[in-house]
Amino acid sequence: MTTPLLVRFVSEARDLLQAAATCLLRLEKSPDDEAAINEVFRAVHTLKGSVGLFDFPAFTKLVHAGEDLLSAVRAGQLALSSELVDLLLDALDQVSAWVDSIDAIGALPDGADGVSRDITARLRTALPQDLEAGAAVVPLRAEILSSIEWLPAVPAAERLAALRAALSGADILALEYLPAEDCFFSGEDPAALFRQVPGLLALAMEPRRDWPAAEALDPYCCLLRFRALTTASRAEIEHLFRYVIEQVALTAVAPHLLAVAETGLSPAVASILDGQRVILELPAGDDLPSRLTSVARTVENVLHAAGQETTDWREAVRATETSGDTAPLLAVLARLLDARPEVKVDAAAKGLAAAEGSVLSSPDLRHASRVLKVDQAKIDSLMNLIGELVVSKNSLPFLARRAEEVYGSREMSREIKDLFAVVDRLAQEMQAAIMAVRMLPVSEVFERFPRLVRDIARKLGKRIDLVIEGEDTAADKTIVEMLGDPLLHIIRNALDHGIETPDEREAQGKPVEARVLLKAFQEGDQVVIEVSDDGRGIDPVKIRAAAVAKGVIDAERAAGLTDQDAVNLVFLPGFSTAGQVSDLSGRGVGMDVVVSTVEKANGSVSLSSVKGEGTTVRLSLPLSMAVTRVMMVEAGGGMLFGIPMDHIAETVRIPRDSIRHIKQSEAFVLRDTIVPLLRLDTLLGLERNVWFGDPTEEDAVLVVRIGNTLTGLVVDHFREGMDIILKPFDGILAGLPNYSGTALLGDGRVLLVLNLKELL
Amino acid sequence: MPIHVSKTEVTIKGTCTVEDALPLLEALQATPAARVALMHCTHIHTASLQVLLALQPSIVSWPEEAFLARWLTPLLNQGGR
Structure with missing residues (x-):
């Protein structure tokens, strides 16, 4: 059941879900963060795309609904409230549970369809009314192609209308429909389909090749080709053309393409001309005459092919030949390239900039990172092999000693030692290299905390700003993975016991929003993680009393402890200050668990706290355990x-x-x-x-x-x-x-x- | 039959179906100079539409129906007349 494709999907889906959740939280903080909304949209969109490869209709539907909602948010039709974020996070949680299930059994759990329907319905109700019906899907900017070669052929009036629509915020879709030649026999009426296309801006019905002579025309062989521009959404079109979808090509059109088409030059022609301009602008040298000749010829041919007037150009070429000055040529090129009717110069400028901005920031222009996903077991076995190598390398000095002592050859001994030095160096480098492979940034663990803190804070009615620093700090995979639980515990403790309610904070003159700092940095060969809060801190007096009451230490010893030592009592097994067992922390699992986990990894925990000012817990762990x-x-x-x-x-x-x-x-x-x-x-x-x-x-x-x-x-x-x-x-x-x-x-x-x- | 053929004119009324494509073609082949009246035509099936586009006959009256008026008119206008 589990195919390599599915395995890849699972790992990819997890990454995407994590990215989406992270960005959602960022977005909740700063709703205007366009990069974040684009990123979360992209993640969900990609997820929808990849799940489409498999037969998980419940999954697809839910992700699709989430995408619609996000797309409405992105288009500014919907404000992102905390409730909405909750809703989306719930949906992501559900999806992530399904991903786990897919990973485990290769299928969705029973009842997934029902769950999907419920959540989908909740997501849909959050959609603005007009969008709900059409289930509008704004096409991804990333899908915008740079050229749709037939665009310039669209009559100017219609193109302008489309441009106007695009500038007023509509997404323009270019549609090309090439019906099968025998489509009439299967009862299709392609032209009738276009009657139902909403927001039709341009429609061209043309023969796909020259018409045969009147006598030879076969009326039942469809030779037409349909090209249209529309403001309809991709989903609407896909639905409308669902029976012939394989004969339809849909492309989102960036507004500036509609504008560029105004020059009468197709983008391809424009780019050639632009290239020639660059050649002309090169500093003049001995090769200028030959360069001029070639440019002159190229431009003339291109203009000719594009059906443009060439007289201006020829004149300019003549002027340049006599004067040796390229200015007239450049002027003509500039006129050709930059000549654009007034509408787009001012009005389009804005839309253009916006469109280009988003195109540039789109992920597909990002170079694919050259990352290799490797099974950890392979790295571990490599690690073990290197370990063995280190061990066998260590036997060389023994051999050297034997050569000297048993066989009496000092020369031999020295040679072995020289060789040992080389092997030793190589082995060490190899070890360092493999260590580096195993290094993970601590962000792997940190990533889940913003979500956690947000949820807990909402539950407790506290206002908390989680600040993460140094998430790039790297440590061995084992260490980083091991960090999760102790940190979870520490942060829960801080939120539950450390941070006061907003009212209490206000009364004490602290900012209402508490701050929890999660910070990682490297110190020597240790990685240090600090969790500090600006909450109420730990009261040594209370700790002493609690410790005595619980019989952890006796009263006499308690009295003799310094305040710092008293604070450290929380690390002792069986110690938990929580008055009552809450949902969050104080479930009878004390800080001693944190200590024992960290110590298992050869690390140490320390805690410092100032009453009324906050607590800092510091975990110090080796960079590598290997x-x-x-x-x-x-x-x-x-x-x-x-x-x-x-x-x-x-x-x-x-x-x-x-x-x-x-x-x-x-x-x-x-x-x-x-x-x-x-x-x-x-x-x-x-x-x-x-x-x-x-x-x-x-x-x-x-x-x-x-x-x-x-x-x-x-x-x-x-x-x-x-x-x-x-x-x-x-x-x-x-x-x-x-x-x-x-x-x-x-x-x-x-x-x-x-x-x-x-x-x- | 939505198609009425007279000596010099082909009149198309109402919905022109796929079956009308062949009669339309034959009529226009028989009288290449015939002019086509589309005034009361409400829909032309793609097959018949194709005949009109291919042969580009002169049009005497343009369809009143909105979709055809908007999108068909420019396509037929460019040729004959």
């Missing part, structure tokens, strides 16, 4: 372990006699702070190295930071740091909490990477 930097340590007599570099604060060597024993525990003093000391061997249940008291011997201590506490970890030896591709445990090993995964070392050994948070 490569983890670890430090290798040796413990348990030669076993290697990896420790994520993020956790390591410093490495120190502590003389054994300066280790303090506090009951069973050990500790040492690091720059006037007592740091608890743990032994990795013991923690992992490995046999501890026995040592005999030489008090001056030093222990290698890795000072690690977990959360905000420092801990010393005694290891046997420090080894080098390295970049690894961390493979999490799966299957039967997945339950081992002490390790976050494994990596393969160059010499084939497996490096266990410790999950310090669980271990300590």
